[in-house]
Amino acid sequence: MTLDRLETPAAVVDLDRLDRNLKRGADYTREHGFALRPHIKTHKSLFVAAAQLRHGAQGLTCATPFETEVMSSICDDLLNAYPPVGADRARRLLAVAPKSRITVALDSVAAVDNIAAAARAAGRKVGVYVEIDVGMHRVGVTSSANAIALARYITAQPSLEFSGVELYPGHIRESVESQDAALEQLATELSRTLEAFDDAGLTPPTVSAGSTPTLWRTHELPRITEIRPGSYVYNDRTTTAIGACAWDDCALSILTTVVSTTVAGQAVIDAGSKALGREPVRGAAGEGFGQLIEHPEVLVTRMSEEHGMLDLGTSTWRPEIGERVRVVPNHVCVTVSLYDLMYGVRGDRLETSWPVDARGRGHKPVPNA
Numbered sequence: 001m002t003l004d005r006l007e008t009p010a011a012v013v014d015l016d017r018l019d020r021n022l023k024r025g026a027d028y029t030r031e032h033g034f035a036l037r038p039h040i041k042t043h044k045s046l047f048v049a050a051a052q053l054r055h056g057a058q059g060l061t062c063a064t065p066f067e068t069e070v071m072s073s074i075c076d077d078l079l080n081a082y083p084p085v086g087a088d089r090a091r092r093l094l095a096v097a098p099k100s101r102i103t104v105a106l107d108s109v110a111a112v113d114n115i116a117a118a119a120r121a122a123g124r125k126v127g128v129y130v131e132i133d134v135g136m137h138r139v140g141v142t143s144s145a146n147a148i149a150l151a152r153y154i155t156a157q158p159s160l161e162f163s164g165v166e167l168y169p170g171h172i173r174e175s176v177e178s179q180d181a182a183l184e185q186l187a188t189e190l191s192r193t194l195e196a197f198d199d200a201g202l203t204p205p206t207v208s209a210g211s212t213p214t215l216w217r218t219h220e221l222p223r224i225t226e227i228r229p230g231s232y233v234y235n236d237r238t239t240t241a242i243g244a245c246a247w248d249d250c251a252l253s254i255l256t257t258v259v260s261t262t263v264a265g266q267a268v269i270d271a272g273s274k275a276l277g278r279e280p281v282r283g284a285a286g287e288g289f290g291q292l293i294e295h296p297e298v299l300v301t302r303m304s305e306e307h308g309m310l311d312l313g314t315s316t317w318r319p320e321i322g323e324r325v326r327v328v329p330n331h332v333c334v335t336v337s338l339y340d341l342m343y344g345v346r347g348d349r350l351e352t353s354w355p356v357d358a359r360g361r362g363h364k365p366v367p368n369a
């Protein structure tokens with residue numbers, strides 16, 4: 001079966017590119033002696049997670065309880081890199097397969113109390129990373145003293161184990177070759193924080209870093225033992241703009257059909273915000289919501305829910321109604337979460353498909369009264 005048989009819009013993965021991206025990430029990890037714990041939020045699929053494990057990942061990183069539940073069917077070493085706040089969230093994490101080792105990342109006493117209580121009730125031991133804020137100002141403890149105090153509080157809980165520290169340098173979004181200053185500052189601050197942990201007698205067994213934009217320079221940071229890249233499997237316009245991948249490394253695109261050309265200088269495709277996501281090109285000066293593979297000079301410049309407007313002002317291409325083009329999205333993780341199924345292709349040939357297993361929340365319906 002060939003691509004032209006698919007109903008559009010459809011999420012299409014170039015399997016050769018996916019294989020190459022998986023190998024590149026695994027080779028880099030091995031070369032620098034890190035443990036690989038990829039973040040599955042990008043693909044949410046058992047198919048890709050299994051490939052990551054075959055490439056040597058020692059465990060997986062998840063963000064939601066549902067992702068953790070789904071991934072527990074193929075992996076028994078799961079990190080939930082999201083504060084386990086709320087009794088239900090913590091309970092749900094502890095309900096995954098008893099053989100699984102569960103680790104969480106957190107930044108508050110309240111989260112420690114939630115996960116400690118759930119672990120106690122389940123009769124299980126949970127690993128805990130103290131999340132430190134290294135500049136993104138999203139989550140993470142903001143001073144070494146507070147991070148150490150939290151680690152001490154964790155060690156006092158019989159149902160928990162202090163397993164290390166986690167950092168996510170998501171604020172570093174400049175191009176790879178312009179990251180020197182930001183990485184140097186991060187390296188200095190991280191060294192200081194880790195020394196403070198050493199001095200307190202709490203040397204972190206694991207130092208877990210992440211992010212695809214900084215992925216290939218992680219070895220410039222001190223004492224990292226583990227990395228959690230997510231986007232590197234599929235890549236996107238943002239990763240390309242940052243220079244953490246080449247345009248030809250973008251493995252996922254949305255196959256679309258031109259449905260209207262009535263407005264001069266414009267074509268409309270059947271992929272709007274519900275097919276691409278309304279994400280900016282993060283961290284980089286870039287316009288539009290997607291870029292065509294067949295005509296990279298053409299961007300999706302406006303969107304309705306089911307319509308994507310292509311500006312043809314930059315191109316000599318004048319499409320026919322019904323013509324098909326593939327769009328590389330700005331932020332692949334959000335785009336993937338809009339689809340139930342991924343189609344795997346080699347060249348023009350449709351080779352396989354797989355579900356986006358951990359899409360959604362996995363909530364149960366309320367029984368009717």
Ligand SMILES: Cc1ncc(COP(=O)(O)O)c(C=O)c1O
Pocket residue numbers: 039042081168210211212213228229230231232
């Ligand atoms: C905590 C954490 N770790 C790792 C990642 C992976 O980041 P990236 O997709 O840039 O590789 C993310 C992404 O949001 C994250 O939030």
